[in-house]
Amino acid sequence: MDYFIIVVTTAAGLYFHWWLFRRIRQWSDRDLALSLADGNEHKRQYMLEQLARARAQGVRRKELPAWLEQAAEQYPRGDA
Template identity: 85%
Template sequence: MDYFIIVVTTAAGLYFHWWLFRRIRQWSDRDLALSLAEGDAGKRQYMLEQLARAQSEGVRRRDLPNWLEQAAAQYRAS
């Protein structure tokens, strides 16, 4: 019974840390996209859509800042 408690507690702790890590990454990606919106409500919505598009296209996380900056520049051009 002791081993069962240890295994369950360890599994729950590992799952919680994984879940928290993923949430923090999502929050930081969202904050990056919103920081590029520069307070403009229309651009804010556009940048959130571009973030969703980047995630669906499988843009690597290390390439995401450059990808979002290019998307922000395209918004200014249009």
């Protein structure tokens, strides 16, 4: 019974660590996208859409900052 408790506790701890790691990465990616919006509400929505698009296209995390910066530069200037 002791081994069962150890295995369950270890598995739960590893899962929680993995889950927390993933959430922190999502939050930092979202913060990066929002920081490129320069406080413009329309551009904020645009950047969140671009972040979702980058995830759907499978953009690697290493390439994400440059990809988002390029997307921010393509934002239509008329709405800014």
